[in-house]
Amino acid sequence: MFGLNPKDTRFLLIVIALTLLTPILLNPFPTESGLAQFNAGYPALMQRFAIYGLMAIGFNILFGLTGYLSFGHAAFLGVGSYAAVWMFKLLSMNVIPAIIASTLVAGVFALAIGYVSLRRSGIYFSILTLAFAEMCYRMAYSVLTPITNGETGLQLTLNDPRILDGGEAITSLPVPGLFGLQMTSYSTLNIAGWSFTFSVGYYFCAVVAILGFYLSLRIFRSPFGMTLRAIKSNQQRLNYTGMNSRPYTLAAFVISGMYAGLAGGLLAAMDPLAGAERMQWTASGEVVLMTIVGGVGTLMGPVLGAGFIKYCENIFSKINEGVLHGWFGFLPDGLEDLVVWIFARFVGEGWHLTLGVMFMLIVTFLPGGLVEGGRRIAARYRNRGKSDAAKQPAE
Amino acid sequence: MxxxxxxxxxxxxxxxxxxxxxxxxxxxxxxxxxxxxxxxxxxxxxxxxxxxxxxxxxxxxxxxxxxxxxxxxxxxxxxISRVFQTPEIFADLSVIENVMIPCFARRDGSFRLHAIETVEREKDIIEQAERMLADVKMLDKRHAHAGSLSRGDKRRLEMAMCLVQExxxxxxxxxxxxxxxxxxxxxxxxxxxxxxxxxxxxxxxxxxxxxxxxxxxxxxxxxxxxxxxxxxxxxxxxxxxxxxxxxxxxxx
Structure with missing residues (x-):
């Protein structure tokens, strides 16, 4: 089915099912329980899972397959956001033209940046992409203010032309939508103590992310994908085998840049504003972390990594000292203060510290990322099943 | 001449x-x-x-x-195909993939964006690669990881990669x-x-x-x-x- 073999089809169907059921799966705790703060099933966070998952999937096509580590993918994310907001301002509040424009504009940027950067490989390539992304960021802040609205960020206004929407006078800012279906609308389902939110925005992002995942699956299984892996493995041999590695790496770079642009367009579709800080190098570094934490070169890894990091960011940063005092209230006073003080370094503002520790642990003990962890657990489980089966005849 | x-x-x-x-x-x-x-x-x-x-x-x-x-x-x-002093192969790919790459290079030239086709469906290429591997007596190792081969087998594989381009x-x-x-x-x-x-x-x-x-x-x-x-x-x-x-x- 879908041009895939049965194994990949099953894999894709599982991914689709998990994605569509996310609003339920990520809300395992009843609303009133003390653990409800660990629930991740609210639209703003789930949208981030899908959007950054999509970006990491694209990044993995470049980094996972060819081994070229780009440190400038945030530039494409930012460019995509600006392109989408401009489409909202000029053309229509419909998200379809916006995300198409963001993908194409990011593709053009990726072509230009990739053409120059891919003249070098290894660390020099990484530094070049980093330099280009910082240039984009600085320019968006300063000289390009007429296009990017500088520090304030690009926003919708009441007197934008919006040609396709009729241009009639409005009294409140419009909301991006899909043929009348507003991205911010949602419905809530209450069952017993649980409350599940199904939002249009999340499902739109989810469908786009699934399409992106499917495309990446096809690329992984294609001769093109195999050639990209050959580049990572031995570029010299490939060149002496009659293939020109440059256009292959450039194509991979442009494809992954377009994924990032699409992700930027989706960010703008969920919340129609675009700021320069989206292009900062920390944002480029984040997608590298996501891919490594999840598992470089694996299909599912980048999505897991993106989910993991965005979950930590949103959940750990919400826990403050008040919450900690609630947890450790049973301890004697002096000890309680000490324990709360220690834990407070790792949550709230300090959630980056937790992320850093987890990143170190994963890189040290699970070089293949979360996917490798999953595989090891599965292998252990299977081995135990096997040894049990082996014991059976003896009894 | x-x-x-x-x-x-x-x-x-x-x-x-x-x-x-x-x-x-x-x-x-x-x-x-x-x-x-x-x-x-x-x-x-x-x-x-x-x-x-x-x-x-x-x-x-x-x-x-x-x-x-x-x-x-x-x-x-x-x-012109070249065999190196130390065998240069795609160590991270499987043995058959190593032989399929030169087959693609020969059929599609130095670049083709075949990103939507599926490797499994390229029956001609797979057959061609398998015939070549049978020629160098490596068909039984076709799904092995090329990096794990013995040095002699790496040399055979490299020869196969060159010869399959005729x-x-x-x-x-x-x-x-x-x-x-x-x-x-x-x-x-x-x-x-x-x-x-x-x-x-x-x-x-x-x-x-x-x-x-x-x-x-x-x-x-x-x-x-x-x-x-x-x-x-x-x-x-x-x-x-x-x-x-x-x-x-x-x-x-």
Missing amino acids: GILEVKGVNKRFGGLQALGNVNLSVQENTVHAIIGPNGAGKSTLLNCLVGKLIPDSGSVMFDGKSVLGRKPYEINQMG PKLLLLDEPTAGMARADTNNTIDLLKEIKAKRDITMAIIEHDMHVVFSLAERITVLAQGTPLIEDTPDNIKGHPKVREAYLGEAQV
Whole structure:
């Protein structure tokens, strides 16, 4: 089915099912329980899972397959956001033209940046992409203010032309939508103590992310994908085998840049504003972390990594000292203060510290990322099943 | 006219004249060995043939066309395949994928964005690769990870990757360097088998006289960047000039 073999089809169907059921799966705790703060099933966070998952999937096509580590993918994310907001301002509040424009504009940027950067490989390539992304960021802040609205960020206004929407006078800012279906609308389902939110925005992002995942699956299984892996493995041999590695790496770079642009367009579709800080190098570094934490070169890894990091960011940063005092209230006073003080370094503002520790642990003990962890657990489980089966005849 | 014509090639690295006025003609369907002591310029000459180095002067014509200034992938597309001193394979790919890459290179040229096709559906390519692997007796290892092969198998795989392109000229850079005698003999047998099965021109750069005299039909002796003599193996054996080049002094 879908041009895939049965194994990949099953894999894709599982991914689709998990994605569509996310609003339920990520809300395992009843609303009133003390653990409800660990629930991740609210639209703003789930949208981030899908959007950054999509970006990491694209990044993995470049980094996972060819081994070229780009440190400038945030530039494409930012460019995509600006392109989408401009489409909202000029053309229509419909998200379809916006995300198409963001993908194409990011593709053009990726072509230009990739053409120059891919003249070098290894660390020099990484530094070049980093330099280009910082240039984009600085320019968006300063000289390009007429296009990017500088520090304030690009926003919708009441007197934008919006040609396709009729241009009639409005009294409140419009909301991006899909043929009348507003991205911010949602419905809530209450069952017993649980409350599940199904939002249009999340499902739109989810469908786009699934399409992106499917495309990446096809690329992984294609001769093109195999050639990209050959580049990572031995570029010299490939060149002496009659293939020109440059256009292959450039194509991979442009494809992954377009994924990032699409992700930027989706960010703008969920919340129609675009700021320069989206292009900062920390944002480029984040997608590298996501891919490594999840598992470089694996299909599912980048999505897991993106989910993991965005979950930590949103959940750990919400826990403050008040919450900690609630947890450790049973301890004697002096000890309680000490324990709360220690834990407070790792949550709230300090959630980056937790992320850093987890990143170190994963890189040290699970070089293949979360996917490798999953595989090891599965292998252990299977081995135990096997040894049990082996014991059976003896009894 | 040979299939490969090297005329008046010079190459200088700073003060060192690596190649001085080299003339070489490799005839179609022969095994031509280029031998010589260390530092004779064998590797420099080979690198000039495959596009890694550009000679300072002279011409290198392959099949009537100049190869000078062309990139390695263009020269490969013209019909020259190269076997390296240490086997260069795609260690992270499976054995059959290693052979499929050159099949794609031959069918689709130096670049094609075949991102939506599926490898599994490329039946012709898979069959072609499997036939080649059967030829070098590696079909049973086709799903193995290429990096985990023994050195001898890596060499066989590299040969298979070159041969599946059906090159007009196969260049071998010291194919038995660092091998034990048994492995060397296996490689010689493999090359003989390859030669017996198809029309192919081979140019071998080699150190090991045993290999050279078992395989070559023509031999060029290179010393200090210049060809000393070119002849059949029988005439090269015991030729005073050759002994002088290898031993330094003529033994009278």
